[in-house]
Amino acid sequence: MSQSVRAAAASRQNGKSAGAFRTISEVSEELDVPQHVLRFWETKFAQVRPLKRGGGRRYYRPEDIELLRRIRQLLYGEGYTIKGVQKLLREGGARPQETAEVEPEIVKDTNKLQSILDDLIEIRNLLRNG
Structure with a gap:
């Protein structure tokens, strides 16, 4: 609203x-x-x-x-x-x-978090597939 x-x-x-x-x-x-x-x-x-x-x-x-x-x-x-x-x-x-525009620091933090998430998903997939 x-x-x-x-x-x-x-x-x-x-x-x-x-x-x-x-x-x-x-x-x-x-x-x-x-x-x-x-x-x-x-x-x-x-x-x-x-x-x-x-x-x-x-x-x-x-x-x-x-x-x-x-x-x-x-x-x-x-x-x-x-x-x-x-x-x-x-x-x-x-x-x-x-x-409001997104703060540049927030964008950087979001990018870092996304990268970490991607790494974790890749590790999970590797562990599942043995």
Whole structure:
């Protein structure tokens, strides 16, 4: 499901338009991430800058939510470290998953793993055939 479709579905569920600002509790629920984690990410990722109103209440724009969704995917789904995600964001490489290019190191690792797998399959076949 594309990010815009997910955002539209989430907005229908809470009665807000897709372009409406969200509170930290709404974003926390939408992304399935605790509120304290969102606050922590604000300290680690300078690009996450929700609007703050009276009493320090946070309001997230749709683009903030998409960035947080991508950070979550990189950290939890793709196994990046915080430093790794910071580097990607600095270099402009933290695009949404549908359009992200494969990292060269990952391609090299995948090629190595494929080579190892091929070797193991060849060894298995040799053992089977005696």
